[in-house]
Amino acid sequence: MIRSRFFLMLVVAACSAVGFALLVDSALTQEKAAERKFTSAVESKAEYERTVAPFLKKHCIMCHGPKVAEGELAFHELDIDMKASTSSGRWAMVIEKLATREMPPEGRAKPSDDELKAVTSWIQAEMKRAGKNFSRRHAIANGNKISHDKLFDIKQAAPFDNPIRIRVLSPEIYTGFSTDIAKGLSLGQPFTPEGRTTFKDMGAPKIDEPVAVQLMNNALVIVERQTAHKIEGGKLVALPGAVKDMLSFVDESVPLTPVLMDKAISGQFQKILNRAPTVDEKARFVKLMQKNVKDAGRATGMRYALVAVYLMPEAIFRYEIGAGKGDDRGRIRLAPREIAYALAYALTDKRPDAKLLSDAIEGKLDTKEGVAAAARRLLDEPKLEKPRILRFFREYFGYDKAKEIFQEDKANPEHDPRALVEDTDKLIEYILAQDKNVLYELLSTNKSFVAYKTAADTKKKRAEAIKKFEEQKKKDPAKFANKLPQKIGRSVYTAYNLTDFPDQQPVELPAEERAGILTQPSWLAANAKTDENHAIFRGKWVRERLLGGVVPDVPITVDAQLPNTPDKSLRERMNVTRQEYCWKCHQFMNPVGLPFEIYDHFGRYRDKEPVVDPDATAKKVDKKGKSLGIVLREIPVDSTGGISGTRDPAVDGDVKNAVAMLRKLAKSEHVEQVFIRHAFRYWMGRNENLGDALSLQTAQKAYGESNGSMKALIVSLLSSDSFLYRTPTVENKK
Ligand code: HEC
Ligand code: HEC
Structure with missing residues (x-):
């Protein structure tokens, strides 16, 4: 797929310029960890002793051991060789209890993510060795497990808990984005939906090698089309599909001046990221261009530098890291630009329109009311396609x-x-x-x-077929006596x-x-x-x-x-x-x-x-x-x-x-609340927790007061605290 080792080098250079390689690497190692394999019971046991046994001792044995066996589960009696026993069902239950954070119960020290990952991956690998069918559904938290009564209790005061996150684009957003940029080009789809969650768009970021390769190839196809040309008599001649403005970037007869490079970089940033490059980014890209052109010649070198912008994390991921202001309750607000993107992606498969971006810049998204107004405008805009609503x-x-x-x-x-x-x-x-x-x-x-x-068309064609049949029958009754009109x-x-x-x-x-x-x-x-x-x-x-x-x-x-x-x-x-x-x-x-x-x-x-x-x-x-x-x-x-x-x-x-x-x-308030919980999951891209009680109750109120308006419900969700705020993780709190 990547055309040669030489080009591979250019891609690597491009990736390192944008920090993409790092992302791919860390995603890859995570995947590998999840896919570890044991070839023998001995190997599996060794890993169990190394990671799982100490974990159980620290977090579980006091309630599931020789002294007490809550839920009739005692780990010292639970076989660790799943091939030689029938223990895999019980182990699957352990994954579920860990994934839903039900165990250890409230009030106990919470295991770290790394501990959980190590234990879960041992169980999965041992199941695989034992040939037991592990349904990945086990590992997905079930949103319904959060107590309904507690969520809709008006006195609910659980702390807000909405970690920052970075999600990979949905396949639809990627397509929406690339068809805008590259009309008429057919590009391969790098992303697949998760498929394990209630809603497709709730999955975790996942960029593995095939995804990365597909992204690069697509970017190359786009840039090659935009700069398509041939050289005739030493002169550059544009080929169909070329963007006139971009040809000078690859034209050897035009000197590669700082101004030209600046134009290339800024144009690409604006087109793909909707923003200007920072001083530092500009410097890095200038360096990349100069090096590439030296190594691979003007056209190829420039193309690979332009490709790199498509591989910037910002072009591939949805950022909800809360780059905005903190509040007195220790929460951070999404930055206006993050809100603009989140709103656009909540309703459409396209990036924010010009109005949303200007709203963000002009401070119109700084208040809840402003965000609600922006959401309302998108919903009321008849020309704007909003496929995400029907998709819900x-x-x-x-x-x-x-x-x-x-x-x-x-x-x-x-x-x-x-x-x-x-x-x-x-x-x-x-x-x-x-x-x-x-x-x-x-x-x-x-x-x-x-x-x-x-229906209308079929009906018309059927009438015509019957009419024709009757005419034929009239002409030749014997031949058509036992026949029926043509079926349409x-x-x-x-x-x-x-x-x-x-x-x-x-x-x-x-x-x-x-x-x-x-x-x-x-x-x-x-x-x-x-x-x-x-x-x-x-x-x-x-x-x-x-x-x-x-x-x-x-x-x-x-x-x-x-x-x-x-x-x-x-x-x-x-x-x-x-x-x-x-x-x-x-x-x-x-x-x-x-x-x-x-x-x-x-x-x-x-x-x-x-x-x-x-x-x-x-x-x-x-x-x-x-x-x-x-x-x-x-x-x-x-x-x-x-x-x-x-x-x-x-x-x-x-x-x-x-x-x-x-x-x-249809008349049950309980059912209405459950429906609102599902709408919440879809539009937040995650399951609700007790800290979302206010957002859910407000959404239900908005729905009720508007006589059951879906628009009012969506506006309420998209301007809720759960949509707009994040809780910083320990590292970025500092
Ligand atoms: C403070 C006591 C306590 C601790 C600590 C604890 N559990 Fe439990 N666990 C229980 C109780 C009580 C039940 C039964 C009620 C329930 O299912 O909620 C249970 C049930 C379970 C079950 C379901 C058993 C079944 O088959 O129905 C699993 C699996 C489980 N715990 C795993 C764990 C794991 C893994 C840990 C350690 C990370 C752990 N528990 C720590 C108290 C505890
Ligand atoms: C712990 C809960 C639980 C228990 C116990 C249980 N089932 Fe089920 N069963 C389910 C669920 C959930 C489904 C739906 C299947 C799915 O979602 O894949 C199901 C589905 C089924 C189906 C339809 C399967 C299909 O794919 O067509 C049959 C038949 C069935 N169960 C029979 C039984 C019988 C017989 C027993 C007792 C011996 C039993 N189940 C015990 C939870 C359970």
């Missing part, structure tokens, strides 16, 4: 996963997940455009779009139990059949298996994202499969989870998942469920007694369930189906 709902509800589940075409040829997802996108946009009682509408509306992008498009309306595409969109579906996003075919299909419903997943979703509950992960020792008894209903097959041991978890999922049995896995409303009829199937044989396939019969759907955990007697209790359940949940 996509990631929160997760309905777009319908496209990843490959439902069998044979069972339902009309299934069109792409269209279903577009319909739900559109419904959300419709509700957001009204901006009134947004959550309530999302959970209860019986309005829907139905293949809204293609999919009858997506069947997913909504309609008999045709509606003329008006959105259409009102029967109120007893549909209530909001969770009854949209997209969501139902996304939370289904390829050939049947998945009441457990659906229930888990409701428990976590509407009720704010925590369901522990399936224990590694459980063979999580339903009995293969196709003559029984899904509900009956799920009876295996009623055993006491299973029920302590499944009680939180099944009762809020089974109400969705009024739909099938394509999202079609139903009151009957097909199951195999064993008797009829046994009889359906040919003369030789060979089976001619299964016979189905229909049994009535039982969609009863019950809500628990809202502590609201008007909401908790039995429900007859999903529609009844959602209509109740």
Whole structure:
């Protein structure tokens, strides 16, 4: 990829000029540590003795040892050879308790990050050696674990705790940024979303070698295009795509004067970083240019120097280090420029616009009110695309996963997940455009779009096909007697139990059949298996994202499969989870998942469920007694369930189906608070903690006082202390 060793040297020079190598290095060593390998039990044991045993002795043994074994966990009895034992499940639990900082419990000395990292990486490496499937989810803190009551307790006075941080750009921001700079160039995507967190944009910074190489190559492609030229008769001739202003940088006939270098450096800084270089940066880049040009010639040397600006940490990372003023409570405010970037990235995939940057310079972002006004302006600006808002709902509800589940075409040829997802996108946009009682509408509306992008067109083409068919039939009745008109498009309306595409969109579906996003075919299909419903997943979703509950992960020792008894209903097959041991978890999922049995896995409303009829199937044989396939019969759907955990007697209790359940949940204040917690996570890019209580409560108030305006909620979050302030770490407090 990097074109030769010689060029590699130039890149290294460029990187060191901007301090990039250091970043790559430290990110690399961190990754390597996480990926350590043990080749033998002996090697693993040695590392255990070296790092883990002393850690446990210092922090855990007093409660999990020979004298006391809290939670029935005693480390001296827990096997450290995970290959020769079944201890890995317990060790996975240790990772989780450490990652969520639940252990050691409050009031005990907190282990340092390095200690935690060492212990976690030993457990992971030993699991890998033992071939145990370690789900990385274990290591991710679950935001719901923070007590809901404490968060919404108006007397909550926990100290503010929001460490400074540096995040890598999201893939979307990177694309937004590079398409602005390099129109028409197709660049490889260096970044991948984390994929382990509730929301994609919550991940930790991660720059490894492939990412770094991709970033450099992209930068090179951009700069080479901008300075594209050939030499004809000793003269430089511009090639298509070249930026006229930049050609003088690579033109050997133009002397490389300090003024020219200054222009090159300043222009590049302005374009990529939205600011002028500092005196020190300018000096470093001048040196880099001179050296490069000497080593590699004018064009190549200059190009590699220009590339270096793209590799500056500032161009790759989102800085929220609190470069602003401190306050009397020991917090530091983000600098105005950091706020401008944070606001832009909260709503758009682009860097801040000129107005935001000038707001920052003019001091308009120095007050909470000023930041709120800036956020409001961005939200109200019709021309500004704000893809991050719809993305929140996509990631929160997760309905777009319908496209990843490959439902069998044979069972339902009309299934069109792409269209279903577009319909739900559109419904959300419709509700957001009204901006009134947004959550309530999302959970209860019986309005829907139905293949809204293609419905009119399909309908027209179908009418034409029928007309043509009728004409042909009239001409040649014999030939067309047993034929049907040509089939055009999919009858997506069947997913909504309609008999045709509606003329008006959105259409009102029967109120007893549909209530909001969770009854949209997209969501139902996304939370289904390829050939049947998945009441457990659906229930888990409701428990976590509407009720704010925590369901522990399936224990590694459980063979999580339903009995293969196709003559029984899904509900009956799920009876295996009623055993006491299973029920302590499944009680939180099944009762809020089974109400969705009024739909099938394509999202079609139903009151009957097909199951195999064993008797009829046994009889359906040919003369030789060979089976001619299964016979189905229909049994009535039982969609009863019950809500628990809202502590609201008007909401908790039995429900007859999903529609009844959602209509109740839509009115629950508890559910509203859980929704606000999720919005908080998305827009802050991290989980909430007790120190965020005021921000959350203020956001809920703003939402309530505005009659459920999503805009008001977002403005409140984006001007909250949690957005604007950071707590310094020990080092930068000094
Ligand atoms: C002050 C006593 C105390 C200390 C110190 C302590 N724990 Fe615990 N731990 C408990 C109690 C009590 C429970 C059971 C209740 C619970 O799960 O919260 C528990 C439960 C656990 C569990 C869950 C056990 C299970 O299978 O349900 C794990 C894992 C755990 N602790 C790990 C640790 C680790 C690792 C440390 C050291 C970093 C540690 N604990 C330090 C008191 C302690
Ligand atoms: C500690 C909590 C817990 C216990 C105990 C538990 N489960 Fe589960 N189970 C879950 C969770 C959480 C899921 C959702 C799976 C996921 O998110 O990947 C699940 C999913 C399942 C599934 C669906 C799996 C799939 O991917 O289709 C089945 C079947 C299941 N459990 C059966 C059982 C049975 C049987 C028992 C008792 C022997 C049991 N579970 C005990 C938490 C638990």
